[in-house]
Amino acid sequence: MAAASASDVTNVVSGQQPGLSHVAIIMDGNGRWAKARGLPRAAGHERGVEALRRTVEAAGEIGIRYLTVFSFSTENWRRPAAEVNALFGLLKAYVQRDLARLTREGVRIRIIGQREGLPADVAALVDKAERTTADNSKFFLTIAFNYGGREEIARAARRMALAVEAGELKPDEIDETRLGHFLDTDMLPDPDLLIRTSGEYRLSNFLLWQCAYAELVFMDVLWPDFDRASLEEALAKYQERERRFGAVSPGAY
Ligand code: IPE
Numbered sequence: 001m002a003a004a005s006a007s008d009v010t011n012v013v014s015g016q017q018p019g020l021s022h023v024a025i026i027m028d029g030n031g032r033w034a035k036a037r038g039l040p041r042a043a044g045h046e047r048g049v050e051a052l053r054r055t056v057e058a059a060g061e062i063g064i065r066y067l068t069v070f071s072f073s074t075e076n077w078r079r080p081a082a083e084v085n086a087l088f089g090l091l092k093a094y095v096q097r098d099l100a101r102l103t104r105e106g107v108r109i110r111i112i113g114q115r116e117g118l119p120a121d122v123a124a125l126v127d128k129a130e131r132t133t134a135d136n137s138k139f140f141l142t143i144a145f146n147y148g149g150r151e152e153i154a155r156a157a158r159r160m161a162l163a164v165e166a167g168e169l170k171p172d173e174i175d176e177t178r179l180g181h182f183l184d185t186d187m188l189p190d191p192d193l194l195i196r197t198s199g200e201y202r203l204s205n206f207l208l209w210q211c212a213y214a215e216l217v218f219m220d221v222l223w224p225d226f227d228r229a230s231l232e233e234a235l236a237k238y239q240e241r242e243r244r245f246g247a248v249s250p251g252a253y
């Protein structure tokens, strides 16, 4: 495996690296960040929103086109109601505060996950963010909220079954591409790079289908401390990888 040269990294950082268009992030470690400071967990989540703002800005400047972040999982309902409510409140506050600016900056916002389980006010705001930015195409910010990879695949299977029942789809036509169109991420390329912060080495049900060939980078930084330098560090690691997609390296024979 070749080490990245400075110019390779510069290429990635300037967005010129072919093949790096979609970065996905599991934003983890807010609670531990707060605990280390004797603060309530909600304070960690608040600082996590600031890290998200920084990261969206840095990703845009670097030339990344697609950024998908894990913000609330279908399993996060297991947390105390007060924490769940704080997380909903923060999503609302983020959209309310940043929507006008993101719209001006050409960001297209999409929320993936199960929409039905969301409180009505959150669902309405999410719809508004998607509608308002629907014509933008400079940068694609996708927020996984009430999202679980298995739930997404099960929901896609259910919709395909309904399409078969309605005579719109034949069982023989179901292949990887067709199934992909039934997922929430239809229209997004698969992530090239998946980053997880906070030193945990797991996917926690994030983009299970889509990350089949993503390069995984696990970092010790807690999400509220994540910044442009952290993103560049992850991109430099990505640059050191050789993506083979099951084939052999050129020169292996
Ligand atoms: C990530 O931080 C935010 C969500 C999962 C909603 P955590 O809240 O999981 O923080 P830790 O992992 O407990 O430190």
Ligand code: IPE
Pocket (backbone or CB within 6 Å): 026, 027, 028, 029, 070, 071, 072, 073, 076, 200, 202, 204
């Ligand atoms: C994953 O983090 C979900 C989000 C970052 C939104 P968790 O903190 O919920 O994951 P586990 O419980 O450590 O696997």
Ligand code: MG
Pocket (backbone or CB within 6 Å): 028, 029, 030
């Ligand atoms: Mg966590």
